[in-house]
Amino acid sequence: MVNRSDIHYFGAGPAPLPTAVLENAAQVLLNYRDKGLGLCEISHRSPEANEILTNTKQALITLLDIPDDYDVLFLQSGGTGEFSATVYNLVSIWVEKQRAKIAAEVGDDEAEVLKRLRSVVDDELRLDYLVTGSWSLKASQEATRLVGAKHVNVALDARKSNDGKFGRIPAEDEWTLTPRARGGPAFVYFCDNETVDGVEFPAFPKSLEGDDAPLVCADMSSNFISRKVDVRKYAVIFGGAQKNIGSTGIAIVIMRKSLLPPTSKSASPDLLRALNLPVGPIVLDYPTISKNNSLYNTLPIFDVWVAGQVMDRLVNNYGAKKIGGQEEVSNEKARLIYETLDKYSDLYRVVPDKTARSRMNICFRVHGGDAEREKAFLAGAEKKGLLGLKGHRSVGGIRASNYNAVSLEGAKLLVSYLEEYAKAA
Incomplete structure (x- = not known):
């Protein structure tokens, strides 16, 4: 019989978990806190489930020094689902901002507002993608599928400077970001660490900093909680849990509260349809998830518990560091x-x-x-x-x-x- 201690696993995901966490997980699956029920069997709306959710959030907040003006969401989409969610949510916010500007100029003439808004969306809606590996490529392809190629600006395709293959990140002066003078993109997306191709951004891109910086969305699925992150530089950070954080089943989103109601509003589904833009499913709607404390639908509390246990160990192991x-x-x-x-x-x-x-x-x-x-x-x-x-x-x-x-x-x-x-x- 092969013992767990005899094995060192370097798989890319699902990835290894701390043995102590798995040993505890085996116990709580059978009987959580002497209730006679396993953790997979308790209600996701129970006090125990809410406590797990709160503790897991707090562990992540502690580890990454997440500011008070950011929210932490748990979804069942995985990282791939967030390729879509970021487009649905951030495009909707961008459209509503444009609508409000136009309405302030033309008043209550809804037909004129819609006419001008169609023109603005057609001419100015851009999503910038930095494609440095297989996952950022898939994210850009999903954005193209949802909003059309015209609106997706691949500001960097790293293959073009590396003999058709991924493996380097060209200098920032080679990127073709949407000019801020034109209002900039609805957001800039990049994958902080490319699991397939072994490419990681050494630092936050300088060209995305500044008072007029665009909204930045980063996929950190495979390097989440592995290094310090200045959360304030990002509008949205997301990642699937199954690399460093926990078991397969949840995605974690860290986002600015200023992108949520009442500070920010999303375009109505009717308006998006009138503009031929996609309407996202409710389970990927950030305002809905936030308003319901990630419990709009049945959250897999066991997976949240595992993530919380992993992060609690890091909090306890490293203390002030x-x-x-x-x-x-x-x-x-x-x-x-x-x-x-x-x-x-x-x-x-x-x-x-x-x-x-x-x-x-x-x-x-x-x-x-x-x-x-x-x-x-x-x-x-x-x-x-x-x-x-x-x-x-x-x-x-x-x-x-x-x-x-x-x-x-x-x-x-x-x-x-x-x-x-x-x-x-």
């Missing part, structure tokens, strides 16, 4: 692995450019990408209990996902195998 403590560990694990890969660069080739290497998803090829030799490399790793190293099916190769639950010991064991394999090759 908060997420900075985990960042130090994440950086050290990544440093050890990359240094070893670079040491044997004649054998191992790191895929992304050094300026954009992900700390979370370390992608490399062995023997120049020879398929049979890479199979042998993976087989040797499995014999040593190093699992989940196969690259994504779309790109192949090797991928070591260095999520929070991967221990420093596990990273060192991977380094030892890299050394051993290189010396025997």
Whole structure:
């Protein structure tokens, strides 16, 4: 029988969880707080469920120093669902702002308001996407599906400067963001860490800062709670939970309260339809989710509990350092692995450019990408209990996902195998 302690799992998601959390989860699944009911069986509107929700929110707020003027939402959409939700919600807010401006000029003439609004939407509605990998590409494609190619500005396609492949983030002066002089985009989207391609933004883009900065939406699914984040620079941050935070089943959204009623209003469904713009499903409507404390529909409280347990451990482990403590560990694990890969660069080739290497998803090829030799490399790793190293099916190769639950010991064991394999090759 293989023991859990004998295995070090580097899979990209669903990802490993702390053993102590899983042991507690096994207990609460059967009997939560001596109620004779498991956690999956209690009402999502019960006091116990609300307490779990509150505690999980607070743990995230503590770790990331989330300001009071931001809200934390839990949805069942996964990161992919948020590709759509961000478009539905932020476009609707943009349209309502334009409608209000026009109405202030022309008064109660609804036909004239609609006429001018159609022209503004047609000429000025733009969503900017920074495409640096497979997931930001999918997000831009979903935006195009929803609002049409005319309204989607791919301000950066990193493949164009990298021989048709993802692997670097070009300098910001090469990006073609919608000019702010024209009112700017409804929002700018980027994926902070590309799980498939091993690319991570080293820092927040300077061109998106400033008093007149556009709304910024960032997908942080695979590097959530792995490093410090200046939340105030973002309008919306979202991520699926199944990488660093918890089990598959929920997405977490951090958003400015100023984008929610009563401060901000969304366009009515009738208006959006009149403009040939999509009306989003109610379960992805941020105002509705916020108003109902994420309980508009049945929230999977067990998944929220798991996420809260994971984050509580980080709060307790790192104290005043908060997420900075985990960042130090994440950086050290990544440093050890990359240094070893670079040491044997004649054998191992790191895929992304050094300026954009992900700390979370370390992608490399062995023997120049020879398929049979890479199979042998993976087989040797499995014999040593190093699992989940196969690259994504779309790109192949090797991928070591260095999520929070991967221990420093596990990273060192991977380094030892890299050394051993290189010396025997």
